[in-house]
Amino acid sequence: MVTVRSHRRTAGDPVERDRLVTQHRTLPRLFGSLLLVVAAGFAGIGAASAPGGGAPARAETPRPLGQLVPVPAEVAPGGSPYAITPSTRIRVADGTREVREIGAYLAGLLRPSTGYALPVTDRDGRDGIRLELGDDDPGLGAEGYRLRSAKGAVTITAREPAGLFHGVQTLRQLLPDRVERNSRQEGPWQIAGGTVTDSPRYAYRSAMLDVSRHFFSVAEVKRYIDQLALYKLNKLHLHLSDDQGWRIAIDSWPRLATYGGSTEVGGGPGGYYTKSDYQEIVRYAASRYLEVVPEIDLPGHTNAALASYAELNCDGIAPPLYTGTTVGFSSLCVPKDVTYDFVDDVVRELAALTPGKYLHIGGDEAHSTSHEDFVAFMEKAQAVVGKYGKTVMGWHQLTGAKPVEGAVAQYWGYDRTGAAERQQVVDAAKNGTKLILSPADRSYLDMKYTKDTKLGLSWAGLVEVQRSYDWNPATYLEGAPEGSVLGVEAPLWTETLTDSAEIEQMAFPRLPGVAELGWSPAATHDWETYKVRLAAQGPRLTALGIDFYRSPQVPWAGQ
Structure with a gap:
């Protein structure tokens, strides 16, 4: 099971x-x-x-x-x-x-x-x-x-x-x-x-695609980029490494991609992006005015790296490749010097390929890393990101360490997230840490719409179209200064998704709503008028070949 x-x-x-x-x-x-x-x-x-001129073509x-x-x-x-x-x-x-x-x-x-x-x-x-x-x-x-x-x-x-x-x-x-x-x-x-x-309400309006649980080709990523551009999103966050696969070639550690990228959830063939592949994605995104934000998840979610290089493990023994979905079991060996050689090489090569401002270092679900080791690791990893001229991003667990000046924390909590954890994020925001909001029970596009949805997961709850739209980024985290919110993101995790059709079934029609939260003035936020405008998007999505979820909450044309 x-x-x-x-x-x-x-x-x-x-x-x-x-x-x-x-x-x-x-x-x-x-x-x-x-x-x-x-x-x-x-x-x-x-x-x-x-x-x-001439006779009318159509009324x-x-x-x-x-x-x-x-x-x-x-x-x-x-x-x-x-x-x-x-x-x-x-x-x-x-x-x-x-x-x-x-x-x-x-x-x-x-x-x-x-x-x-x-x-x-x-x-x-x-x-x-x-x-x-x-x-x-x-x-x-x-x-x-x-x-x-x-x-x-x-x-x-x-x-x-x-x-x-x-x-x-x-x-x-x-x-x-x-x-x-x-x-x-x-x-x-x-x-x-x-x-x-x-003009936009927020300067940061993002979607994330997890290419680690299942690998997606350059062509599939480009297709998603085109869809994001239609709704005026301006960031593409690529989750490039996890327990199930390492997806970017690193010259100084070649087995990360060739071995660590050789499988995926369920045991498929996996895959990875060569440096030229990644640069083509970056170029194509830029042509659609999207900035690529690469993520290497550290120090947890690292089984693919640990399996590729035994020396990254505290016991010097490489674990087998992993194709399941349980989380929290892997960790880099924080006390080892080689760990920081590894981090430096990966960040250096990835930063050189990435013209954008941000580099995401994960930091979530490091359950196999002690708190002391987590704090020590994040201090060193953030310094490496700064060394190569990038702004640190991390999941909101970064606020449990000491975010560097200018760091950005991405909040993925939800209604059941404890008050202490939320307060930790709010306190960091009050101290200058900027926030990207992607609450899991609102903007996670891989959550099932209903209990009968075939794809996706439901650990954060069921997320229908109205729920994904009906929240205010400015007030979502009570106590956080409004000016601390840089914007919003709609992550799409792919444990259950294997191709573009499945991506689109989960992203649409929720993605346009998150895009509107990021772009439109707060005073325009109204479900009753939004659902009419969203319904009018249905024939456009169909014309684009997107087989979207026909939510019964939306009065789709022709239904």
Whole structure:
């Protein structure tokens, strides 16, 4: 009989602008737009001309500007819609590499379904789809954008390229769902008239993929990255090592990957990423404006490493490879000097491959490591991360040691987590440790939806769609300073998941809700309006080939 974990995760800051937007601008326009969503429902009632003129192609009203996930900060509907036609150009007038690449990305999204050429040009013009840097609104920050749609053009402006990219995701969601298909579809391709002004609530909006319990190919990871980008997430946390498998090549310790990566839960073939594989994932994520956050889980969850090198064990004897799911039994040998040679080499090589700011060192469920050894190990491991220029991240057990200045603790507790453990995290936050929130009974995407869900686990409880959405990151940890919360993450552990279809069945439709918690202003948080907007995502997910869970809590179109 296999025992699954019972207490585990197995596993910037909110800005003043949001408060001002909420008080002075957001609510009248936002809730007005949401009323339009409810009123419009899913059916179109107007007639649109066929592209290029002539008889109507089909009767269809453009999607209301507020019918988006995540919901924008400010929506001002009005005016004539913009229609993409055979003569439409994508204009990138400033000609910078980033803007040209975003234009090419957009063209790649739209060409298969529309059948239009959609040339990307740096020639200026007042028509077409216009992507422009240089918006002087400081409230947009590094990731915000403004989308203006009118009869002659749709224009997306931003201060930084990331904002333009997020604006493209909004434009994409405003088009009919069939735009996501890979074959030519019937038009029209209209975008409702008006203006969307938008920027994120939190600077850190993440999803985690566990590639250690089961290994996933580069292509499968890329598919997930594309799905995260649609909902404006900006971090991909990769859980690269655990008891069941080591998934990243380390030149100075080659058996970690070749032997430690040779199996997975249930005894499958496993696998690992070469350095070039990992760099391709990092590059692809960056092209979707996601930063990769690699995790090497230490000092527990290390059986794959211990099996690969006997000298990492206190008794000098390598244990066998492990394919089960019980946790908490493994530990690096804290007193040995070779342990820190190992940590230094792994962190050095991984840091060199990772352009992002963060490196995650785990720290959870080290049940076979004494408290004294845990504190001593974490002190040394954090110093190594800093030595190679990265910011330390760890699961919230890091707060049981002494987090270094600037460290980030990822909270994965849940309703049954003890008050003392929660208070330890709150105290660390009061002392300057920043927090990422991923409560297991809210945002863990591997928890079963209901008792009848075939995939997933249930040690943290059953997590239906409403429960995964209906919590507030700012107040979740009572007593933690609001400014200590960097953002949110939706982890997906893969003890029971083996391919993209199974990933998608568990991630959707809960992932978009966590993404909205990270992006949208707190004042917009409302299940009754969210479930209508989420329902409108169903046909889009279907067009993307995502076989999502049809939660009975959501009024899906056609059900």
